[in-house]
Amino acid sequence: MSSLHYWNYPTEIFCGPGALDVLAERCKLLGMRNPLLVTDPGMLALEPMALIKAHLQHADIAFAVFSDIDSNPSLNDVARGVAAFKAGRHDSLIALGGGSAMDAAKGISLASVDAQGLEQYQWSNVIASYPTLADFPHLDLPRLIALPTTAGTGSELGREAVLTLSEENIKRVVSHPELLPACVILDPVLTRGLPAALTAATGMDALTHHIEAFCSPLYHPMSSGVAVEGIRLIQQHLCNAHRDGQNMVAREGMLIASAMAAVAFQKGLGGVHALAHPLGARYHKHHGLLNAILLPYVLVANRQAISRDIARLARYLELPQPDFDGFLDWVLQLREQLGIAHSLGEMGLDTDAADWVGEQALADVSSSDTNACVLSAADYTQIFRNAVQGVLPR
Ligand SMILES: [Zn+2]
Incomplete structure (x- = not known):
């Protein structure tokens, strides 16, 4: 490259x-x-x-x-x-x-x-x-x-x-x-001057775009294909770009992957973005960081609807355990390697506005038809509570 x-x-x-x-x-x-x-x-x-x-x-x-x-x-x-x-x-x-x-x-x-x-x-x-x-x-x-x-x-x-x-x-x-x-x-x-923390948060935003697009139930195999390769590029390059900001191969790989994500999410986004949009507007936290923290909690909430597709994806990524749990572990490890918190509570968020968050997430464009399964406002409220408290039901 x-x-x-x-x-x-x-x-x-x-x-x-x-x-x-x-x-x-x-x-x-x-x-x-x-x-x-x-x-x-x-x-x-x-x-x-x-x-x-x-x-x-x-x-x-x-x-x-x-x-x-x-x-x-x-x-x-x-x-x-x-x-x-x-x-x-x-x-x-x-x-x-x-x-x-x-x-x-x-x-x-x-x-x-x-x-x-x-x-x-x-x-x-x-x-x-x-x-x-x-x-x-x-x-x-x-x-x-x-x-x-x-x-x-x-x-x-x-x-x-x-x-x-x-x-x-x-x-x-x-x-x-x-x-x-x-x-x-x-x-x-x-992009070479981008600080490591922002490299991590923005890269996780791109990853979330690809994963949510890949899991969207809308039929658009062209975008699904783009998402699969986009996720592989992030697997290959994100940690390297985070570790060494001067690594031009990694920086270029991440630029390509993040641009590809906009093509992938013609299939739509899902529950992570449905939650991150109101949280970003209310608490003024970084969009990518919110997505990075929310991603595992929404994956688990969508588990039944996506586990077969995620297993196929995990095989393409050559993960050691090519199934839903192996993929979830990969996301959690990646997040940890990038120094990203496990819970929204660690960012200072509490659950006081949990009901408002659930209603806003339900009303968000990303939750309409394109989350992998139908989630209610109460479901979103529960996912938000889990993410604040760091409770990941396996
Ligand atoms: Zn985003």
Whole structure:
């Protein structure tokens, strides 16, 4: 994996160490004359920002930076971004960062063209009104180039943005086919500065995407195949990337796996995300870390529905015990090797709001049809209690 790759699946992808070199050329080919560079404030002083700025300046491409976003970007962040986009007469967007930068950039793109778009294209409306991609109105959204600096959300290959309704502590998923970036640059150099703890949490987010997609009952064998190989890549690379952040092979493997997850989860996500979304909005904990902790508890709750498929997966991964319990042990060991807590209680969460968590999880888009089995609000409340207390029923 030491060379550069060009793929078009499901959009244009440049991958490999040095892939960043195509940025200015792609801007020009896509007609991006004055992009707004959206990133999170933590990125401003880091190497990826300096590299991107140097590439754009060297190519005489005008741009401005917008970084006034939260780690769980809100509608208010998007509104400020739209104001900056319009004030600077920008014609396009570059997203640099993790999921928050990607999601904010997508929100700005949509809201800059259609002020009602964040309402109209939220997931529940989309399902009812636009059954296929061709049913969506053509909006001619600004072009977006995505450069992930974490290997986790896969948002760079998705048509969705997750935004928080600040006042209600609820996450909203917005979807439109034109939110898929026109070009994605997966350059492991951009992720080498990611601290070990974030490498672990974002990598576990990617793993959770693949596992939940793989376990989704929706019939989509293409995505199932992507999920299986994505999980194997994470098995091969996550611990190495965590142990040595300068390991470019491991970093690239994780970037590819996390991007693949967005293709896999066209099958949908499940109970882990259904719980992590309200918990992230209420307690402002890292999405990937919440997923990492919740994953074993939801696997156990889904056990009956998924044990055959998980056994097949465990054989592909060549686990020493190729069945559900062997797979669960692998997840627990991986989590431990990455230094991730076993319970939400260790992160300071308690069960005071357990009933609210259960109701919100049930209402979440990830629990609708795509969790492996039907879970009630009471089931979600119980899973949450187990995860807070570290009780894993075997
Ligand atoms: Zn996720």
